[in-house]
Amino acid sequence: MTRFKRMAWGVMVILLTGTMLPAATPKLVGQIPSGAPMFVVINNLQGLSTKLAAFDNALALGQPVMQNALGFAKAMTGMVAGVDDDGSLGLAMLNLPLPNANGEQQPPRVVLLVPVKDYNAFLGNFQPQTNGNVSQIQLTGKPMFVKQAGGYAVLSDLQDTVANFAPAAGNSFQADSGHFGSKVLGESDLMVYVDMATVGPVMQPFVAMGLMQAQQQMADPALGGQGKMAQAMVGLYGDVINAILRDSKSAALGLDLSDQGIGISGSVQFKPDTPSAKAFAMSGSDNLTFDHLPARPYLIASSMNLKGLPLEDWFNTFAARMPEGDGMAGVMKNAAAMMKAAGNSAQQAWYAPDMAAGPGSFLNAVTVYSSTDPDAFIKQYKQQILAMNNIEIAPNSKYMTSYTDNVMQIEGKNVDQFSLKMQLPPEAMQQLGPAAMFFAGDMGGYIATADKSVVLTQGGDAMLLKQAINVAGGKGDQLGADAGINSMRKHLYDHRIAEGYVGIGAIMNLANTFIAMFAPDAAMDVPQNLPPVASSMSVHQTGVGTRTFVPLPTIVAVKNAVMKVIEAQQKPAAVSDASTR
Numbered sequence: 001m002t003r004f005k006r007m008a009w010g011v012m013v014i015l016l017t018g019t020m021l022p023a024a025t026p027k028l029v030g031q032i033p034s035g036a037p038m039f040v041v042i043n044n045l046q047g048l049s050t051k052l053a054a055f056d057n058a059l060a061l062g063q064p065v066m067q068n069a070l071g072f073a074k075a076m077t078g079m080v081a082g083v084d085d086d087g088s089l090g091l092a093m094l095n096l097p098l099p100n101a102n103g104e105q106q107p108p109r110v111v112l113l114v115p116v117k118d119y120n121a122f123l124g125n126f127q128p129q130t131n132g133n134v135s136q137i138q139l140t141g142k143p144m145f146v147k148q149a150g151g152y153a154v155l156s157d158l159q160d161t162v163a164n165f166a167p168a169a170g171n172s173f174q175a176d177s178g179h180f181g182s183k184v185l186g187e188s189d190l191m192v193y194v195d196m197a198t199v200g201p202v203m204q205p206f207v208a209m210g211l212m213q214a215q216q217q218m219a220d221p222a223l224g225g226q227g228k229m230a231q232a233m234v235g236l237y238g239d240v241i242n243a244i245l246r247d248s249k250s251a252a253l254g255l256d257l258s259d260q261g262i263g264i265s266g267s268v269q270f271k272p273d274t275p276s277a278k279a280f281a282m283s284g285s286d287n288l289t290f291d292h293l294p295a296r297p298y299l300i301a302s303s304m305n306l307k308g309l310p311l312e313d314w315f316n317t318f319a320a321r322m323p324e325g326d327g328m329a330g331v332m333k334n335a336a337a338m339m340k341a342a343g344n345s346a347q348q349a350w351y352a353p354d355m356a357a358g359p360g361s362f363l364n365a366v367t368v369y370s371s372t373d374p375d376a377f378i379k380q381y382k383q384q385i386l387a388m389n390n391i392e393i394a395p396n397s398k399y400m401t402s403y404t405d406n407v408m409q410i411e412g413k414n415v416d417q418f419s420l421k422m423q424l425p426p427e428a429m430q431q432l433g434p435a436a437m438f439f440a441g442d443m444g445g446y447i448a449t450a451d452k453s454v455v456l457t458q459g460g461d462a463m464l465l466k467q468a469i470n471v472a473g474g475k476g477d478q479l480g481a482d483a484g485i486n487s488m489r490k491h492l493y494d495h496r497i498a499e500g501y502v503g504i505g506a507i508m509n510l511a512n513t514f515i516a517m518f519a520p521d522a523a524m525d526v527p528q529n530l531p532p533v534a535s536s537m538s539v540h541q542t543g544v545g546t547r548t549f550v551p552l553p554t555i556v557a558v559k560n561a562v563m564k565v566i567e568a569q570q571k572p573a574a575v576s577d578a579s580t581r
Helices: 002-015 027-031 045-059 069-077 119-123 159-164 173-187 196-218 221-247 275-279 311-321 327-340 374-387 426-440 462-472 483-491 504-518 552-570
Strands: 038-042 089-093 110-115 129-131 134-139 142-149 152-156 190-194 248-258 261-270 298-305 345-351 365-369 392-394 397-410 413-423 445-449 454-458 496-502 533-540 543-551
Touching: 027 038, 027 089, 027 110, 027 173, 045 069, 045 248, 045 552, 110 159, 134 159, 142 159, 152 159, 173 190, 173 248, 173 261, 173 533, 173 543, 196 221, 196 248, 221 248, 221 275, 221 311, 261 552, 298 504, 311 327, 327 374, 365 462, 374 397, 374 413, 374 445, 374 454, 397 462, 445 462, 454 462, 483 496, 483 533, 483 543, 504 552, 543 552
Parallel strands: none
Antiparallel strands: 038 089, 038 190, 089 110, 110 152, 129 134, 134 142, 142 152, 190 248, 248 261, 261 543, 298 345, 298 496, 345 365, 365 454, 392 397, 397 413, 413 445, 445 454, 496 533, 533 543
């Protein structure tokens, strides 16, 4: 069984890296018997092999296997003749390996579905011993059983599993997958589907056991208050995991590869009328914007639709989980009150820092809330900052905060300033090494109102604040016009409540700042207008969908940069004249 599973997964891993983009749910999904807890499908084997070769060429990897992945996989498994190269490959788990009513452990029943255009030719690859419609073959030296069903060769190491296998007359996988799950099934090259209604209840006892063990470890008196905080955080994570296992109907994960890049998609569909379904009863939109953020080179930019999400309830739930008397409970309650006044949207960008400005300058961020009550929001934010003062974050480590009203005026707006520092012991700073520079400075900034919005900056760049206030008021260049962001949106799902972009070009330029200090020869070549990595979260019809897209030009640029660093490290050090005398 172990060898068979390795073989089956090996075929898929070799092929999953690329394929033609399918237009609809693969026919194979409709062949999988109802009740299967999990299945994996790869679409269009020949298209996959072709795309993988193109991917190898684009990255100049020079890997012979990638130039003909399908041929290599067929030769490796002996499945040479009779295979439908344009068909889909599937692996389905037909049961969970649990004890039956008599307490007897049941074996996992797994079938590999190989598309065939000539089943007799497929059998001819081996030396079959046939009994009725089931044949026994030797596959990579191990006995396997196979029969034909619905245009597929059905293989398993268990004879009765093959004999009893019948293609579904009609299953509910696509209906149960919801809006986003249907997209994963219909638009992915590789897809994994999990029937959470079946798997979730089975997983819950194991998760509960793991959480209990973690809680017990955190109860060590030597950990003091930090142990109690850790217990609270474990409890929070447990709440989220248990809610997903309890409330979800299905989950799907997909991967697609095209000449434009690599996409990774995910979905969770919740059962109707469950707490999770009610929490995500809203429907996202496609009009998230970055129109209140200044146009500057950014490391990360994000936009979020806050309308309809129960953020206030979530923060209050977090506060209730905190240890009694712990300062973070107050911080969470203040955050809940802030969310009440936060409005319908939030936009945020972390910009490329000015490293010459000294410690703490790495923080160079702007967040803009379209607040329904800007003054109330700022009042709650002030309370939150002050509530964090002297809160212990680790043994001998704590936050040091302050807040000052009306430190200046910009564009006629009163500006408040806040300070947020981490006080760490010398040994902790020493362990952090060069990274300590990111924690040594002030992580605070400024906060002000602007055109029914709240503008909040981190870092000491007052010019950035002025630019942000102007852009929020409709003056100046805004990040929403960025060509990279606008070109990547088409690769994301609809009904978005959040979208984010990672400016790989700006990150590479920042990395070059450090590389120049230690290894100038390894400085990366950064192409102009490198498209960002795009990611989104969507909500529709009690389902949640996620989508991440990595553009091919960015993959190529990063690969070339990594290779240049490796080559610089392997380059022999220059020998000085003095050392040769």
